[in-house]
Amino acid sequence: MAILNVRSISWTAIKAQKINLIIIGFFLIYLLNNLFISEESFNEMSTIERFLPFIILSVVLPSIGHRKFLALFPVSAFAIGFGFLLTSIFDVFIHHNFEFLSFDLFTKYIHPVYFSYLLFFSICFIDLNYKGKNKYILEFILFVFLIFSGSKMVFLFSLVVVSLNFIKNKKTTLLILPLAIIVVLFSPLKHRFSEIINKEDLTVLNEKHIEKPNDTRVNGLTLRLILWRETLATMNGIDYVFGKGVSKQTNKTLQKRLYVLGLTHHLNFNPHNQYVDTFWRTGIIGLLLLISIPIYSLVIGGVKRRDKLLIQFSLFMLAVMCSESIFGRVNGIYFFSTVILILMNTTKHNENSNIRD
Structure with missing residues (x-):
């Protein structure tokens, strides 16, 4: 894309x-x-290769977005x-197991969390630009797809966006009630919500060594708490300023702690928190730049432009970075940087002149 639009690039x-300069600085x-x-150093630059879309999009999109x-x-x-949906229904028919309509079995080759991010933005876009x-x-x-994808946080944030409409339009009830019924009846999603409210699972945080790698107390919540704790425990002194490095060697320091703890099935996991991950790898300097991306967008969108879509997406980005390393895969880098750059480098449509009736 950069090559095709090189003549359009404008400093x-x-x-x-x-925001373009902030992302380039990041x-x-x-x-x-x-x-x-x-x-x-130069011998291992896989992280930089993954992060290349940041600088490419920051240079290209301001001129063509x-x-x-x-x-x-x-x-x-x-x-x-x-x-x-079609492939999952086929799987259910073949295997007689409705689990194929849930989480990674539903999204196949795309991580369900990243597909959920796409669904959230699509819901926000439609909510602001369509009516009737x-x-x-x-x-x-889109909500049905979101339920099947199984991301609890994204599902709740999407419900909040639609529920805010209830104040202006009671027809929103027609959407919320069927969704509530689906959530109650759809067992895979119920299980994903129930696992985070079991207080007994929190006892695993006190274990100095977890005997069973498949300990049922290690769920989405407790695993994240362990990952955050063990990641930050590897830091000391100058690490807080410059970080421990962004290469694969840094990952091995976390792997060693997880191995000693007994989480042998989770050795390749990242910190599952973009704030923690960035602070761990690049120190306070990188963390401040990371936080500046959604905060600056929120200030511009909320104070200067009154841009609802930009406000919603900035708040969403601030929140999801608490539970996921959203830049851990190139999908997340492309998605978040593309959306935020287009939103920030363009003016909003008149949100009261809906594009569809």
Whole structure:
């Protein structure tokens, strides 16, 4: 894309919006850390390769970005979602097991969390730009995909977005009630909610060595708490300023602690928290730049522009970084950087002139 639009690249457009410079700075912190802090230096730069979309998109999108491109996100969400649904129904028919409509068995080759991010943004986009019965039908379909994907936090955030509409339009009840019934009846999702409210599972946090790698107390919540604790425990002294490095060698320090703890089935896990992950790898400098991305977008969107879509997405980004390392895969980097850059480098549509009736 950068090559095709090289003539359109404008340094003036890049400088005009500070978010472009913040994201470029975030990439440069990782690059410098890889070269001068990480043990492997030039010999291992897989993280920098994964982070390349940050600098490419920050240079290209300010000159060619347009809000009309955002409509492609819900289009792709429907296309991917129906593809997953059809293949999962086929799997259920073959194996007689409804678990194929849940979480990673539903999303197949895409991590369910990243598909959930796409669904959330699509719901927000439709909620602001559509009206009438078509709006609720489209949102209902996306919510069903979201339930099957199994991401608890994203599901709740999406419900909040739609519920806020209830104040202005009681027809929202037509969407919320069927969703509530599906949540109650759909056992895989019920199980994912019930596992985080079992206080007995928290006792695993006091274990100095977990005897069974498949200990049932190690669930989505307790695993994250353990990962955060063990990650931060590897830091000391100058690590708090510059981090421990962004290369694979840094991952091995966490792997060793998890092995000693007994979590032998989770040795390849990242910290599952973008704040912790960035602080661990790049120190306080990288963490401040990371936080600046959604905070600056929120300030601009909320105070200066009154841009509801930008406000919702910035708040969402701030929240999901608490439970996931959203930049741990290139899918997350492309998604979040593309959306935030387009939103920040373009002006909003008139949200009262809905594009569909």
